[in-house]
Each structure stands twice: as C-alpha cells, then as structure tokens.
Amino acid sequence: MPERWCVDYNEEQIRQAALRSGPNGFVGFLEFNPSVFGIRNAPQIMDLSSCGGYSIDESELRALPQQKKKNSKEDCELDIVTMRQMLGLDAQTTHRPHVRMPMAPVHAVARGKELAVAIGELVMVIHFFTEGHLLVDYTSNHGFFQTIVPCGEKGKSFQLPSDLEDPTIAAGPKRHARKMWTIVGRRYTISGVDHQAFMTARLGRMRRTVETQDLRPGSALWDTIWDAGHGPDWFLEKEKAVEQYDSWALTFPQEESRKPILDVITGDQQTFNGMGAWMATDLLARCCIHPLQPASAVKRSKMFISRIRAEMLRMAGLFRPAFKKPEVKWVYVFMPKGSPYSFCEHAHRSWSGAVWVYRRTKANLSPEQMELAPLGYLDPRYNLHADGEATIDPSKEHLEPRHFLYRDFPIHVYRKGSGKYYTYIQAAPPREWYDGVSIVEPDDDVFGNGYLNKSTLGPYSFELFVKSRLSKTKPQRGRPAKLKTGSRGGPKSEHNKNKLEAYARSSKRRRISYELGLELQRTEEAHDDGLIEVGERDDASSFHDGSLAQDDGRRRSQRLRKHDK
C-alpha cells in the first residue's frame, strides 16, 4: 500500500503562496520523461477503448491536445506530439516535448500499491515499487531541471542545479533528481521521483475529461485501469475484499499444507492486494501468528482467520489517510545518509508511535518482548501456547504496544532459504492525520490532498518523511558530502594520470565516470574564473509558466546572486 501520510507542508513561504492559488484546486498538465525510465520498465500505453477511451491503434496516431499560448505568434511552430512519442516509444526530435498540454484539473486515487492520476483526458497509473515517491516543488524551479545526465551504469536523471546544493555536498554526477514525470501546475509541480527508477507507469487517453467520479469503484474506468493481477482494495472495496478473503479462507490447496502463511499472503495479491513482505510480517505479528506456520494450519483455525480479517481491515484504514492540514516542506533530499534502507534510530525514537518502521536484522526490544522474540511474536500482551496459538494475558490487556520502550537487544529474524522475514517495530500514525481518499479534488486548495508526497512504505520513505517534518531549516539537498580530512597521501603523478586514462578506457561505466569527472572539473574551473554566471539560468524558468512564476523566479534570482557573493 502506498503511504498516505508522507509529506506535509510547513514552510510559511509556500503556505502563503498556496493560499493565493485560487478555488479551482490543483490544475496542471503532464510532462513525461521517457528517457529517465529504464528500458525494462518502459512506460506502457493503456487501451481504454472498452470504457470510452482510445484504443492503442488510435492513440498511436493521434496527437495530444495542445494549449495555445496566449498572445503568441508561435502557435504554429509548436511540435505535434503523439502519445507514443511522449512515452518514448517513437523517436522524438527534441528530448522534452515543446508542447503545452491543456491545463486541466487533476484527480487521483490509490488502489493497493498503484496510484491513478487523471489530468484532463489523460489517465496515468503509477506503481511506485520500492521507493518511488511524489515530490512537490515550485513550478518556477521546474525549468531548472533541464539537463539530463547519466545516472549509474545505465540510467538517466536530471542534474540538480548547483545553487540547489549545499557547498558541503560532494561534487560528482550523483547530484541529481530522477524525475520520471511531472504534473506542471501554475505555481506548483508534482513529480514522480524514483532514485532507482523502478517506478512503472501506464498511460491512456479518454475521449472526454476524466472526472472525480470516474476514479471511484464501479465506474467503467475503475474496472479497466488497474492491474489485473491485483484483487479488490481493502479500503475502497471493502465488501469485495472481505468476500474474496472469506472464499480464500475456505479453500485448502495442497501446496498450502506446507507453505508458510507469510509466503501465501505475499504471493496472493488477489486476496491481499498491497501486502508485501514488510506489511505481511507486520500483519502476522499483530495477529500473533508465526510467519512460518503452514497456511493450511492457519486456515483451520477460526480464530486466526477472524484475526487476520479484522487486522486487514484495521491496517487498510490505517494506511489510507491523508493529511487534514498538510504543511509543505522543501524536500530535495533524495537519498538519506547511510544505506538507502538504513534504519534511522534517531528518527525512530522521535517518531515512535507515529509511523511504521521496519528493520531487517535487528530490533530494540524490552526484556518482556525478548521473551517472545525467539518465537517471532512481538506483542508482549499475548501468552503463547504450545499449539502455536496465542491468547491475550488479562494482566497485560490494558497495555498498548506503543507504550513499550525498545532497548538494545538483537532478535532472531526468520529465514528459510532465500525467504525474507522482517522485524517490525510497532507504531501508529495519529488519528487526526486521516481524512479522505483522493489526493486531489476539484475543490481542494493546495492545503488539500493534492500536495501529499506519497511513497512506498519503508525505511527510506520514513527517513525522508522524518527529515521533512523535523528539520526547522531547509534540509541539505543532494547527497551528503564525503568527509575530507585534508590532502594526505601523495599527489597524482603523470604516471598515475596515464594509468587512470587507461583504466577509464577499460569499460563504458568507467569511461562515463571519468569523463564526468573531467567535465565537472572544467565546469568548476570555469566557475572559479567567472566564466559562468549562475543568474543566467533565470531564463530557463520562463519555459514553464514564467509569468505565473515570476515572483518566485525573481526571489530566486536574488537568492542566487546573494549566494554568488
């Protein structure tokens, strides 16, 4: 399930700007960056002919609607872009389509791990996978993300403008934002950002503007756009989901006689839509069911079946919230410190009781929990019996799990073959965070759901989220700098330079890395010589709605000059 509670907004500057955005909610046009998608995860076209949209053949031929630029003689010079070209399936003369889609109200709704976004006639369905998330930014900043740079061995990404970086951030090609697509609004943009480019997207087109009611269960669009391999959503289609679950509970396939219940849950997306390894482990721990217990044994227990049903409904409600009063933080931190999935102890301590956290190999548990940990159960309120069932201890019934402090004790993590079983640390978002379903409604203001930063569930998202909430100042942008302790060691000799060049020739990856390093060195030297003026990039902001973003652009320009001094 995508996180529903990730980003709120706190920066007064954006808050004030948001208040001026008017009563029509979030209005924008879609800009796709096909080259940032990997080849394997190339964007797909959805055939919406069965529900009043375009079929694949038609959409191949048909140009996307464009908005005429007011008081401009350049209308006729705008390129015609087909959907296939926009998706990168056909060659395009320019990297970014110089085409202005009509601004249209944006609606969105999540189902399982997918998010559907409608922009006018376009429908985009996103699967975030591991760590994809949405980034909200000023439209005046969007023009600065123009330069595509290599990212890793195969990928591409957008170079972060140098002025968005802190001087302490390490120089190199890693300063980038992997914006895969962007909905460009008048004042704000929402971008799909995925550091590893795992995010997938499907794009379709209707013959009319898509309305909010089209993104509701039971509509023709609803029944068409979602991935066929995933069953009903436990929050939006509760009755169907429970019906599916009940019929699942009554079947006893042969393979489930030995298959662990955890594997069965994660593998059955028809019944457990959106339950991955983290959440399934969590579900079972809350139900006091051992993750390695055979599924058939679990199904034979009415108590277990009832517990899982209740817990699924409870968790589904928990993970479907939206902020009532989102606050904007300026987030350019695309990678946390440490490993992308590292657990942030400080963040956990600060937010225990507010968010869900998962850690793979180590957890901090109280002595009471330690007694239960070897059995795989983390809820200290239950007593475990030899038959694998658990009953609540009356003397501990009044306790809430979140009131327990976690101390430094390693716990056992179950592994079977290459199976992965997670440790969970129990916490829950505050109740007041929940409200609504869609991220954007026509009558929303920018305090509304349209400005949520959604993300997949996990430590990366968690740390990003915590940083955005806890930082009183703007967080560092880009990757943290490597600590430089001085110029130890010997200087590079001519002999070493030759060796380096030979090394760079030995593979494509090494060559790219080497050339990027040289390019960066040249740029920095030019910078030092005063050959490049940072303020020049102000022109770029006019690419996207420059007039509307003028105020922000001017302020930015002033900031840049100040920064330059």
Add this chain to the structure above:
DNA sequence: CACCCCTTGGCCCTATAGTC
C-alpha cells in the same frame, strides 16, 4: 522452489601508492 533480473549507492574489506 531456488535463483536471477532490474537498479543504485553505501559499506566493508583488501590492495596499492604516496608521505613523513
């Protein structure tokens, strides 16, 4: 059912090359 693929970047370990 095990294993690999996609993808990136951090971390750990080891080897190397330089200085004092």
Add this chain to the structure above:
DNA sequence: GACTATAGGGCCAAGGGGTG
C-alpha cells in the same frame, strides 16, 4: 614502518517478473 588516501570488488536492500 607507520600512517593516510584512494580505488576496486563483493555484498546488501527493495518487489515484481521471469526462468528452469
């Protein structure tokens, strides 16, 4: 020889899809 910086190799994390 002690110390330090640097660089490469191997491994790790993620979830869905594919293969044999």
